[in-house]
Amino acid sequence: MSKPKLALYWAASCGGCEITVLDIEEKILDVAAFFDIVFWPCAMDFKYKDVEAMEDGSIDLCLFNGAIRTSENEAIARLLRRKSKILVAFGSCACDGCIPGLANLTTREEILDWVYRGSPSTINENGVRPQPKVRVPEGELEIPEFYEEVRTLAQVVPVDYFMPGCPPQPPQIVKVMTAIMTGAQLPPPGSVIGAGDKTCCDECGRTRQEKRVKRFYRPWELVPDPDQCLLDQGIICLGPATRSGCGALCVKANMPCRGCYGPPPNVTDQGAKMISALASVIDSQDPEEIQRILDQIPDPAGTFYRFSVPASLLHRRRSAPAA
Amino acid sequence: MITVNINGVERQVPEGTTILQAARALDVSIPTLCYHPWLKPFGACRICTVQVQRPRGYELLTACNTPCEEGMVIRTDTDNVRQARRVVLELMLARWPNVPVLQQLAAELGVEKPRFRSEFCDEDPEACILCLRCVRICEEVVGASAIGYEDRGIKRRVVTPFNRESEACVACGACAQVCLTHHIKFEPEDYRGKPPEFLLGPNTAIFIPTPQAVPKVPRIDPEACIHFKTNGCQKCVEVCEAKAVNHEMTDQEIEIEVGQILLATGYELFDASVMSQYGYGRLDNVYSALDIERMLNATGPTGGRVLLKNGQPPRAVAIIHCVGSRDENYQRYCSRVCCMYALKFAHLIKERCPEAEVYDFYIDMRAFGKGYEEFYSRVLHEGTNVIRGKVAEVVQAGWSKQDEGTLLVRCEDTLIGRFREIPVDMVILCNAIVPQRDAERVARLFGLSRSPDGFFLERHPKLDPVATSTDGLFVAGCAQGPKDIPDSVAQASAAAARMLATIAKGVVEIDPVRAEINEEFCSGCRVCNALCPYSAIEYLADKNVSRVNSALCKGCGTCVAACPAGAITGYGFNDRQIQAELEGLLAVR
Numbered sequence: 063m064s065k066p067k068l069a070l071y072w073a074a075s076c077g078g079c080e081i082t083v084l085d086i087e088e089k090i091l092d093v094a095a096f097f098d099i100v101f102w103p104c105a106m107d108f109k110y111k112d113v114e115a116m117e118d119g120s121i122d123l124c125l126f127n128g129a130i131r132t133s134e135n136e137a138i139a140r141l142l143r144r145k146s147k148i149l150v151a152f153g154s155c156a157c158d159g160c161i162p163g164l165a166n167l168t169t170r171e172e173i174l175d176w177v178y179r180g181s182p183s184t185i186n187e188n189g190v191r192p193q194p195k196v197r198v199p200e201g202e203l204e205i206p207e208f209y210e211e212v213r214t215l216a217q218v219v220p221v222d223y224f225m226p227g228c229p230p231q232p233p234q235i236v237k238v239m240t241a242i243m244t245g246a247q248l249p250p251p252g253s254v255i256g257a258g259d260k261t262c263c264d265e266c267g268r269t270r271q272e273k274r275v276k277r278f279y280r281p282w283e284l285v286p287d288p289d290q291c292l293l294d295q296g297i298i299c300l301g302p303a304t305r306s307g308c309g310a311l312c313v314k315a316n317m318p319c320r321g322c323y324g325p326p327p328n329v330t331d332q333g334a335k336m337i338s339a340l341a342s343v344i345d346s347q348d349p350e351e352i353q354r355i356l357d358q359i360p361d362p363a364g365t366f367y368r369f370s371v372p373a374s375l376l377h378r379r380r381s382a383p384a385a
Numbered sequence: 386m387i388t389v390n391i392n393g394v395e396r397q398v399p400e401g402t403t404i405l406q407a408a409r410a411l412d413v414s415i416p417t418l419c420y421h422p423w424l425k426p427f428g429a430c431r432i433c434t435v436q437v438q439r440p441r442g443y444e445l446l447t448a449c450n451t452p453c454e455e456g457m458v459i460r461t462d463t464d465n466v467r468q469a470r471r472v473v474l475e476l477m478l479a480r481w482p483n484v485p486v487l488q489q490l491a492a493e494l495g496v497e498k499p500r501f502r503s504e505f506c507d508e509d510p511e512a513c514i515l516c517l518r519c520v521r522i523c524e525e526v527v528g529a530s531a532i533g534y535e536d537r538g539i540k541r542r543v544v545t546p547f548n549r550e551s552e553a554c555v556a557c558g559a560c561a562q563v564c565l566t567h568h569i570k571f572e573p574e575d576y577r578g579k580p581p582e583f584l585l586g587p588n589t590a591i592f593i594p595t596p597q598a599v600p601k602v603p604r605i606d607p608e609a610c611i612h613f614k615t616n617g618c619q620k621c622v623e624v625c626e627a628k629a630v631n632h633e634m635t636d637q638e639i640e641i642e643v644g645q646i647l648l649a650t651g652y653e654l655f656d657a658s659v660m661s662q663y664g665y666g667r668l669d670n671v672y673s674a675l676d677i678e679r680m681l682n683a684t685g686p687t688g689g690r691v692l693l694k695n696g697q698p699p700r701a702v703a704i705i706h707c708v709g710s711r712d713e714n715y716q717r718y719c720s721r722v723c724c725m726y727a728l729k730f731a732h733l734i735k736e737r738c739p740e741a742e743v744y745d746f747y748i749d750m751r752a753f754g755k756g757y758e759e760f761y762s763r764v765l766h767e768g769t770n771v772i773r774g775k776v777a778e779v780v781q782a783g784w785s786k787q788d789e790g791t792l793l794v795r796c797e798d799t800l801i802g803r804f805r806e807i808p809v810d811m812v813i814l815c816n817a818i819v820p821q822r823d824a825e826r827v828a829r830l831f832g833l834s835r836s837p838d839g840f841f842l843e844r845h846p847k848l849d850p851v852a853t854s855t856d857g858l859f860v861a862g863c864a865q866g867p868k869d870i871p872d873s874v875a876q877a878s879a880a881a882a883r884m885l886a887t888i889a890k891g892v893v894e895i896d897p898v899r900a901e902i903n904e905e906f907c908s909g910c911r912v913c914n915a916l917c918p919y920s921a922i923e924y925l926a927d928k929n930v931s932r933v934n935s936a937l938c939k940g941c942g943t944c945v946a947a948c949p950a951g952a953i954t955g956y957g958f959n960d961r962q963i964q965a966e967l968e969g970l971l972a973v974r
Contacts, residue, residue, distance in 0.1 A: 261950045264908035264929070272915040272924075293910070302910035303949035328906055328951030330960070335949045339912045342947035 066122035068097035069113070070152075071142055072104055073128030073135035074162040074212065079153035080104040080127070082229035086236050096243045097123070101142075113141055121145045123242060125152040125225075129162045129372065130213040134206035143219040148248075150255070154228040156215040158324045158332075159372030161228075163212045166371045166378035167363055170210045211378045212371075223249075225256040228322035228369060231308050254327070257307030261326045262319045265310035266301055270294060274345035278358040281317055292318045293343075298365060303329065303336040322369050331375045333366035387455040392462055398453055404435055405448040413461055415448050416470065416490055419516035421563055423526055423620065426450035429517055430477075432490065434469045436460040445469050467494065475499040483510040486565045505539055513568040515541055519560035528617020529553045532560060543569075555614040591621050591630075596684045605632065645857040645884045648841060649877060650827060652863035655709035655716065655817035662778040663708060663814055668792060669694050671779060671812045674726060681733055691737050691811075695790065699811040701742040702734050703794045705776045710817035710867075711748060718838050721867040723815035724751045728761055730813055731769040743769045744807055746776045746796055754871065772807075774799045779812050818867040831858055832920040832937075840866045851880040854939070855919050856893070859883060898940030899956050904930045906952035913944040913953065 072080055084090060100121060101108045124146035130136050143149055154160035165173060178186050196203045215221050225238065234256035241248070249255060258264065270291040279296045286292055292299040292313060300321035301313060307323050325332035346352050359365060367374055386397045389404075391411055398407045403426060408415050418430040426449040433448040438458035445465065460466065471494050477487055479501040491497075517534060520543060524530045531554035535544050545551040561571035590609035593601060611618040612632050622630045654675055658666035665671050670693050672680070683689040693699050704727045710720040724747065731743045745764075750771070752761040765771060774796040782791035794807045820839035821827070828835050832855050834842040841860045844852040851859050861877035862868065868876070887893060902913075902922075909929035913922050921937035922944060924930075933944070933953070945955045 260906060261908040261910065263910040263950075270909065270911045273910075273912045274915050291911075293912075302908070302912055306908065326906065326950045326952075328903075328960075329949075335951065339947045339949035342916050342943065343912055345915075 065096065065098040067100045067120060069101035069121045069124040069142060069146065070104070071101065071124065071126050071138060073126065073139065073156070074131035075128030075153065075155045076161070077104065078229040082232060083235060085232040089236050089239070092243070093239055110138070113145060116145050118144050119147055121147065123148050123150070125150050126215055127153040127156050129155040129159050130215065130218045131162055132206040132208055136218055139215060139218050148222045149219070150223045150225055151215040151221045152225050153230055154226055154322050154324060154369045157224045157226045157373065158370040159212055159214050160369045163370070163372040164364060164368070166211050168379065170208060174208070214373050217372065222251045224254045226254060226305060226322070226324040227257070227308060230256055234307055254305065257305050257323055259327055260306045262301035262304045262306055262308065262310055262313070262323065264306045265308070266313045268292070268313065273343040275340070275343050275355070276345050277355060286316055288316050298340070298359065300336055300366070302339060303332050320368055324370060332370045333374055336366045337362070387453060389453045390458045392460060402453050403449060404446070404451050404453055404459055405433055407453050408448060408461060415461055416493065417449060418486070418514070418565060419518060420449045421518050421522070424518060424521045425525060427517065427521065429515065431473045432470055434466060434473065436463050436466050470494055471496050475501060477514060479503040480505055481507055481512045481514050483508050484512055484514055484566050485510060487514065511567045513543055514566055516565055517543065518563040518565070519543060519569055522559045522563050526618055526620060527555065527557055527559050527611050528615035529555050555611060557611045645859070645887060646831070647859045647861055647877070647880050647884065648831065648864055649862045650821055650864045652818045652867065653821050655819045657708050657814045657816050660709060663705065663776070663812070664779045665814055668779065668781060669790065670792065670810060671814065673814050673816050674723070677730055677813050691734055693790065693810055698738045699741050701744065701809040702811045702813065703744045703746065703807065703809040704730055704813045704815065706747040706815045707775065708814040708816050716817045716819060716838065718867070719751065720818040722818065722869045725754070725757055725869065727815050728764045731764050732767060735767050735769065744794065744809065745769050745771045746794070747771065747773060748775055754869065772796065772798050772805070782808055818863055831855060832918055833858070834918070838866070840864065851876055851883060895936060896940060897956060899935045899938045900933050900940060900942065900945050900953050901956065902931055902933055903952050903954065904928070906950050907931055908950055910949065912947055912949055916943050916947055918943065
């Protein structure tokens with residue numbers, strides 16, 4: 063009997079998710095032994111046409127990381143969907159949009175304008191802009207189209223499982239891989255795998271008080287008490303609105319949770335939930351003081367939606383920012 | 386027990402009884418000077434001399450410090466005794482001829498003019514006669530030993546150590562109290578070196594706060610009690626037959642489990658010294674309403690008389706309404722009770738000092754209750770001068786001798802359109818009623834809201850003025866807002882009836898709309914803990930989850946919105962239900 067086939071792909075991502083697969087250390091050998099890796103552009107030399115040549119549904123497991131930014135991302139997403147039995151949105155970019163998704167707070171035009179004209183390091187006197195199709199003496203060149211917005215994998219194709227994290231943590235990858243390789247019963251499609259059902263707070267060992275916040279601090283403004291809840295100390299920690307699974311890595315390093323494991327179960331919009339929670343615990347009745355406290359948060363969208371703009375109810379910026 | 390015979394009467398007395406004690410038990414009078422029942426007998430003055438029969442003649446002994454012996458025959462009424470006492474008194478009178486207590490005793494003993502002359506004669510009627518009761522009480526009872534005596538014989542004097550102000554003195558006044566001649570005086574001074582105004586508070590260290598106090602038992606003020614300063618005294622313990630006085634008692638917290646609570650924490654009087662233009666706490670004879678209430682009380686420090694600081698009745702009294710209420714700078718609301726008690730003050734002052742002019746300065750006269758308007762007209766007919774205008778300031782009239790004690794009340798009389806300056810010698814301020822200073826803490830404790838004026842908020846101002854937003858918690862009296870006694874009684878009665886109704890019913894019905902925390906999703910971040918206006922959420926540290934007490938929860942949804950984990954659901958209002966409702970609404974064309 064032939065080995066099950068495994069595909070890994072990166073779309074709009076940083077490559078961290080590729081590295082985290084290797085971070086499972088010697089377990090990668092078990093994975094390589096168990097699976098027949100049929101597609102992994104980052105690590106092995108395969109061509110798209112090799113995948114196209116496969117039979118539909120012939121890939122048993124596809125770990126797809128990265129968001130959908132370009133027409134190429136989308137095409138491969140559709141291709142791998144067609145060829146794969148199980149398609150996993152692997153990592154925060156594929157699940158929620160992640161850092162590439164923050165581009166949805168601006169527009170395609172603004173991005174291109176900045177990159178090809180506005181940025182101080184750009185010298186582009188002819189105002190050249192990349193075109194999807196260019197004729198050159200050798201023939202017609204085609205590059206992928208840069209879309210207006212970033213989408214998550216699930217916003218493009220149906221996804222079987224979601225594995226959050228920026229990147230997903232190696233112990234969780236081992237757990238998922240072991241489950242698949244041992245033929246354990248998989249959860250119903252659409253589930254989040256490789257993560258917990260509670261929030262980051264569940265894995266955080268700090269002592270928590272009744273929340274009352276009089277002032278917000280940014281992490282560099284004070285040395286936090288390593289035993290007390292960071293939010294109690296006025297540091298915006300997204301732990302309460304973030305799914306558990308990472309093992310509270312950041313808070314163990316005395317840095318606040320940034321929310322990479324995405325919304326917990328029952329929460330649609332991670333940022334909105336965190337805003338709602340924080341607004342509830344500000345300890346003041348005076349509107350002016352409350353405004354002063356809120357002004358201590360310099361970048362609300364980037365703070366609360368750092369990993370989830372495309373997947374959130376906001377999805378993207380709707381109107382031009384005020385001048 | 387031993388038997389003694391005093392003036393021919395036999396009596397059994399316990400061993401160790403002094404002759405003086407035995408004689409007093411038999412109602413035989415023996416004059417004393419240096420003796421004091423609280424002090425060890427001293428035998429300094431010898432005025433208590435008695436005659437004790439001996440087998441061969443008699444002996445003259447001091448009764449105060451001679452213990453009785455078995456079969457002792459004592460005479461207090463012989464010529465010998467009288468002669469001996471007279472001589473003692475003659476000697477004392479020779480030295481201190483004008484001391485009233487000696488003169489009085491001389492009259493009783495038939496001493497007219499001493500036969501002796503002393504070159505150390507002191508004609509001061511308040512001279513020290515060296516009974517040394519002061520020194521002894523300071524040492525034996527108070528325990529301070531702040532005074533003693535120096536030298537001996539004719540040079541003996543009562544002094545403080547090294548003749549300096551004694552640090553050991555606790556200013557209890559016991560020495561002055563036992564002084565037979567007023568040689569030692571106890572005259573408290575205020576910060577200006579003047580005698581203070583008569584005390585409107587308690588004037589002993591152990592006292593019953595008010596005649597109507599509940600429970601009506603005395604309490605000890607540890608700030609004033611001698612025992613807490615010197616570890617001595619405890620005279621109150623000795624005299625209490627019930628043995629009820631206990632200096633070791635401390636505040637205790639007692640937990641009582643109850644099902645309903647009536648919050649009637651009352652009010653506080655606005656501190657009028659904040660409004661410095663009225664001179665409260667700065668000028669003499671400017672009083673707050675409660676000061677006057679205390680003064681008018683028949684059991685108060687003045688016995689109900691209206692007096693100025695100098696002990697004289699006032700000639701003109703100003704009563705100023707709305708001090709701190711109906712004032713944008715302080716309290717915007719009307720304190721509701723002041724107009725009527727101001728009129729009451731006017732009435733009582735007229736009654737008790739008929740000579741006094743009373744000026745009543747008001748903004749609007751609010752005599753809205755049953756019989757109130759009638760009382761207002763009565764006060765008008767009694768001749769109170771009622772002036773419509775807000776008082777601008779109260780100042781001292783001038784600095785000359787004749788202006789002393791006179792205050793000027795400056796105001797605009799809006800009915801005649803004139804600026805007026807009215808000289809008075811007493812000013813009564815009708816302070817605003819303000820919430821207790823710990824109202825915010827109490828509100829948090831009970832999960833109550835407060836209205837903008839700071840008083841506890843009722844559930845509905847018209848339809849439910851006694852309940853609060855927390856079930857089982859009722860509010861009555863000035864804790865809910867300024868009100869007079871009839872209104873307070875009505876509200877409290879209503880609240881009590883509501884509580885009784887629940888008790889009689891035996892069960893409590895609660896609305897089905899509740900929040901619930903799904904412990905599978907709660908990670909114990911504690912965001913919700915402080916939010917609940919009904920204090921219905923508790924944090925279970927052992928399970929690291931929070932839990933909603935569904936008997937307390939009102940289903941307001943605050944925690945549901947705030948829960949960052951989405952672990953809290955409002956029954957009947959979960960996200961899917963609301964989405965389904967929206968879809969249903971939007972599907973209708």
